[in-house]
Amino acid sequence: MTKKSNQILFRLFVFTIVMSLICIIVMGCSDDQQKIDRTQNEIWKLAMEGKLKGVEVPLGTTKNETLKKLSTPLSAGRSEFGYRLAYEGYALEFEVYGEKAIKLLNELEENAKVQTISAKPTTLGWQGTTDDVRKMFGKPDQEFNDEAYGPAWNQIYKVKENLYLTFISDTKDGPIVKITLR
Numbered sequence: 001m002t003k004k005s006n007q008i009l010f011r012l013f014v015f016t017i018v019m020s021l022i023c024i025i026v027m028g029c030s031d032d033q034q035k036i037d038r039t040q041n042e043i044w045k046l047a048m049e050g051k052l053k054g055v056e057v058p059l060g061t062t063k064n065e066t067l068k069k070l071s072t073p074l075s076a077g078r079s080e081f082g083y084r085l086a087y088e089g090y091a092l093e094f095e096v097y098g099e100k101a102i103k104l105l106n107e108l109e110e111n112a113k114v115q116t117i118s119a120k121p122t123t124l125g126w127q128g129t130t131d132d133v134r135k136m137f138g139k140p141d142q143e144f145n146d147e148a149y150g151p152a153w154n155q156i157y158k159v160k161e162n163l164y165l166t167f168i169s170d171t172k173d174g175p176i177v178k179i180t181l182r
Helices: 003-048 063-070 130-137
Strands: 075-078 082-087 090-095 114-119 142-145 153-160 163-169 176-181
Antiparallel strands (some): 114 176
């Protein structure tokens, strides 16, 4: 082989490697986008049904149905909006009407319904930041820092009439620490 043919073969070899690397990068990015799309679709579809992945009962489930399905909670007690049952990785809140100060689970009405589901992101099989949420769902319908219980950056998306999906982080650019469906 001549020196010129060696140079041509070398250039062809380098070109092939460069093109292969470009394809790998593009395919890898495509896989990442597909993963984001799948996660976004799954979270949104379940939210439309009043559900969060990894939580065995949807919004609207009664106290009796909840206890039959999930049994005894890790903890139970009064919360800001009603009565809260905590399970591994998530909590359910039941709305309490009127002035009744419920302290014990057996005081909660049998037909009281789950009004809020709060879960750790890992319960949904997902972890991400506020920026990841924006990439998946776009600009939130509401976004603000709620300092009532310490710093809590809220990104709220209206799923449908009277149904909201909220991603909560400690900071505006931090990792999501809790997801609620109300």
